[in-house]
Amino acid sequence: MKLTEDMLVIKNEEIARDIYELVLKGQNVQLMKEAGQFVNIQLERKGLILRRPFSICEINYSEKEFKIIYRVLGEGTEELARLKAGARLNVFGPLGTGFPESGLAKDEVALLIGGGIGVPPLYELARRLHKRGNKVISVLGFQDKEGIFYVEEFGQYSELHVATMDGSYGYKGNVLELIGHLQQDFDILYACGPMAMLKSIQEAYSQQKRGYISLEERMACGIGACYGCVCDKEGEPPYQKRVCKEGPVFSLNEVSL
Amino acid sequence: MSVDLQVTLPGLELKNPIIPASGCFGFGEEFAELYDLNQLGGIMIKAATVKARIGNPTPRIAETYGGILNAIGLQNPGVEAIIRDKLPWLAQFDLAVIANIAGDTMEEYEELGRRLSDNEVVKALELNISCPNVEKGGLAFGTDPDIAAELTARVKKVASKPVYVKLSPNVTDIVRIARAVEEAGADGLSMINTLLGMRIDLKSGKTILANGTGGLSGPAIKPVAIRMIYQVYKEVQIPIIGMGGIQQARDVLEFLYAGASAVGVGTANFIDPYVCPRIIRELPELLAGHGFTSVQEAVGYAHK
Numbered sequence: 212m213k214l215t216e217d218m219l220v221i222k223n224e225e226i227a228r229d230i231y232e233l234v235l236k237g238q239n240v241q242l243m244k245e246a247g248q249f250v251n252i253q254l255e256r257k258g259l260i261l262r263r264p265f266s267i268c269e270i271n272y273s274e275k276e277f278k279i280i281y282r283v284l285g286e287g288t289e290e291l292a293r294l295k296a297g298a299r300l301n302v303f304g305p306l307g308t309g310f311p312e313s314g315l316a317k318d319e320v321a322l323l324i325g326g327g328i329g330v331p332p333l334y335e336l337a338r339r340l341h342k343r344g345n346k347v348i349s350v351l352g353f354q355d356k357e358g359i360f361y362v363e364e365f366g367q368y369s370e371l372h373v374a375t376m377d378g379s380y381g382y383k384g385n386v387l388e389l390i391g392h393l394q395q396d397f398d399i400l401y402a403c404g405p406m407a408m409l410k411s412i413q414e415a416y417s418q419q420k421r422g423y424i425s426l427e428e429r430m431a432c433g434i435g436a437c438y439g440c441v442c443d444k445e446g447e448p449p450y451q452k453r454v455c456k457e458g459p460v461f462s463l464n465e466v467s468l
Numbered sequence: 469m470s471v472d473l474q475v476t477l478p479g480l481e482l483k484n485p486i487i488p489a490s491g492c493f494g495f496g497e498e499f500a501e502l503y504d505l506n507q508l509g510g511i512m513i514k515a516a517t518v519k520a521r522i523g524n525p526t527p528r529i530a531e532t533y534g535g536i537l538n539a540i541g542l543q544n545p546g547v548e549a550i551i552r553d554k555l556p557w558l559a560q561f562d563l564a565v566i567a568n569i570a571g572d573t574m575e576e577y578e579e580l581g582r583r584l585s586d587n588e589v590v591k592a593l594e595l596n597i598s599c600p601n602v603e604k605g606g607l608a609f610g611t612d613p614d615i616a617a618e619l620t621a622r623v624k625k626v627a628s629k630p631v632y633v634k635l636s637p638n639v640t641d642i643v644r645i646a647r648a649v650e651e652a653g654a655d656g657l658s659m660i661n662t663l664l665g666m667r668i669d670l671k672s673g674k675t676i677l678a679n680g681t682g683g684l685s686g687p688a689i690k691p692v693a694i695r696m697i698y699q700v701y702k703e704v705q706i707p708i709i710g711m712g713g714i715q716q717a718r719d720v721l722e723f724l725y726a727g728a729s730a731v732g733v734g735t736a737n738f739i740d741p742y743v744c745p746r747i748i749r750e751l752p753e754l755l756a757g758h759g760f761t762s763v764q765e766a767v768g769y770a771h772k
Contacts, residue, residue, distance in 0.1 A: 260534060261739065431735075438540050
């Protein structure tokens with residue numbers, strides 16, 4: 212079975228300021244294993260030749276559909292935003308290593324920490340952990356009220372807390388401040404968001420908690436062959452991991468940010 | 469009409485002329501998860517250095533119209549690990565393995581050339597004297613005809629397999645370098661490596677690549693490759709493995725016309741991971757459609 216497939220665009224709509232929800236349908240949805248994996252999407256315009264990696268936000272196996280949420284940020288995503296339902300997109304994936312759930316006991320509490328466009332991959336994870344019977348706490352951070360998305364959706368599967376930097380919705384401040392304010396205990400954390408957020412999380416929790424973080428990097432091949440997207444691994448001698456292959460999800464202590 | 473895709477070059481018996489280019493295919497492991505590597509003519513494995521290298525800081529990739537810039541920095545596990553782990557794994561395939569070597573000094577090139585050519589899995593060496601992304605060695609050896617010739621002669625002396633020299637396009641006169649390495653004993657040429665380039669981010673005002681400059685590859689460089697191969701083919705007797713922006717069978721035919729005997733496919737593997745088997749599938753019909761019964765007949769056709 213080929214890992215590239217021309218998938219059907221079911222839906223492609225703006226759900227918050229510059230944030231789009233794209234639903235795609237295809238056979239290879241069946242191959243998606245874990246939350247936190249990604250797909251590498253080929254754009255139509257031939258001038259931009261590289262595929263664009265997007266994390267998988269939600270998988271619907273019975274409909275053979277999956278969802279990604281993206282922010283319009285440059286020429287590639289601008290082109291993507293113009294696509295209408297009925298169009299076809301060549302999708303390569305699923306790729307990469309996602310969030311592991313197996314290490315989690317049934318009575319353990321999971322804390323999901325998402326920042327901005329890092330929120331989407333945590334959604335499939337929230338659904339899965341909720342289904343397993345785990346208590347899930349989601350702490351999501353956004354710039355402001357206009358940039359917020361998926362609040363109701365996360366609310367269905369987790370105890371939800373939202374922070375905005377300007378205080379226009381929920382707690383005023385960043386996700387780490389909100390977590391400090393909440394004083395909730397948890398057993399394991401899963402995080403995806405800006406590098407500064409992930410660094411703070413690593414500093415605050417890597418000594419005391421188990422956890423996983425999902426990284427972002429410019430990629431070319433998406434399968435570990437080109438070594439374009441490496442990150443540093445903890446420990447001596449200096450060694451590197453490929454974000455697209457061993458990642459994008461790494462355990463909290465595994466990489467130095 | 470049946471078309472003969474076989475290509476015979478010094479040290480290399482290729483069942484077809486399609487070879488994934490060095491640096492774009494790792495050591496084959498990732499692509500072996502996608503398709504049967506036995507379909508390929510050969511493989512040019514990722515550059516080997518004496519010691520393991522971790523490469524340049526990220527971002528290492530920047531996109532541009534019709535191409536990409538990369539500044540990976542020859543990341544690889546080092547020659548010892550390649551001989552211990554990668555080559556035995558590659559031995560399971562019916563695949564001509566070409567080992568790309570990159571040194572900081574002539575002595576390092578000699579050591580790499582000797583150790584890798586003595587390995588039975590390796591059928592030929594590709595001398596990387598054109599990597600634009602490392603401080604020492606690399607490009608410095610590929611832009612001066614005298615140094616390139618000396619290096620070629622020294623590696624030839626210690627190597628037990630044919631030596632192909634990978635030429636840089638970042639020179640004023642590619643023919644001079646090509647002639648110099650031919651005279652020094654090179655068994656073949658592979659060309660071209662990437663073109664030195666740069667992109668600047670408009671928001672930060674800084675270069676997109678952490679390394680500053682990077683090597684441009686992809687369809688954008690194809691006409692440069694075709695021109696250089698065309699020029700060199702007229703002036704040398706040794707065979708050329710051509711590369712630079714190949715994405716489809718038609719591109720391969722154009723390279724053959726210019727004078728390449730086989731081709732490397734690089735960046736296209738990142739766009740369509742199945743591009744090599746696709747080209748191999750399309751090639752017989754395309755050749756037949758142009759009246760050829762073999763790959764060999766099309767080589768240098770533009771010069772006839």
